[in-house]
Amino acid sequence: MPDNRGFAIRLWGACLPAVLLFAAPALSEPTPVTVRVISQDAKFVGDSTGGAQVILRDAESGRILAEGITAGGTGDTDRIMQSTGRSPLRATDDAAAFYATLDLVRPTLVELEVKGALGRPGSAVKVTAQRWMMPGVPMTTGDGWSIELPGLAVTPTASIEPEGLRITAKVEPMCGCPLTPGGLWDSADYEVEASLWQGGQQLRRAELAFVSSPGGFARTLPLQASGRYTLVLFARNRVTGSSGLGRIEVQVP
Incomplete structure (x- = not known):
């Protein structure tokens, strides 16, 4: 009767790399994101009114991916208030923003929650938005992830x-x-x-x-x-x- 043990060992050795590949945990990829909060009919929310609280969550699990406060100036008045056209670029380098790097391992629906202005707590309001993000693909193009704060x-x-x-x-x-x-x-x-x-x-x-x-x-x-x-x-x-x-x-x- 032929001995198949050698064949089985060779087959297992050939398959082992693939088994390990699928068994190994997925590696996260650093994914930069820039969040800017702009006041309705006005400029960016930053240091002058205490900034806006920013929380980025995995929308499916609720896990917090990053959180912080927007910091910086209100931006260039003419550039913001005279902007026209589709998705105009309104931010300058000094405009208030929150910067973070998310560790994503898979396509993720990210929820952005913003509350402000923190320096005006009696009038502060909260807004949310969602976007799909891919591991390693930055969310920094243009003004970044810009959201309007009403009120x-x-x-x-x-x-x-x-x-x-x-x-x-x-x-x-x-x-x-x-x-x-x-x-x-x-x-x-x-x-x-x-x-x-x-x-x-x-x-x-x-x-x-x-x-x-x-x-x-x-x-x-x-x-x-x-x-x-x-x-x-x-x-x-x-x-x-x-x-x-x-x-x-x-x-x-």
Whole structure:
């Protein structure tokens, strides 16, 4: 009877490299990605308003691939605001961004979550987007992965004055760009309304007037009865519809 052991050994030796190839874990490939966050109708969100939080996740598993905060300037005003055409290049080297290198082993649906502006926590909003990424293929072309952050930042203050409750609001896009009369972000395009709430009920509402640059709105209201109130300031751009809100607690003695 022929001895097949030698043949079997030779066959196993020939197949072993292929077996090891399929058994070995896949090696990850460094995959660079650049994320930029641009304020609606304005410029990039960076240092001037605390930046935007960035989280990149594997959309299927939920595993965090990278996270951080955008850093840098708001970018070149003319290049951004006068850009036209399809997917215009708006970023310059100094424009705020978050840079990361993802270790991908397979085609991955990546979810981008952005929250900001971090320096305006009372008005911060969150947005998400998804993109397919391939191992080793950079996501850095053009402006990188650019996402729009909608809304306005509203910073309210209130004080008890002899004339009544003095209310002020600083209003700005999420990048901190200035609202001025006749400016690129024309203060005449914005309206700001104050409302007083107590126990879930709205007690009073009134529109604020623009009083100072950049983005200063104010009004004095008659004092309410003694008690604790929530003051809500809602700002809106009449042209774009962009809006934002800020609120604080007010104690009337």
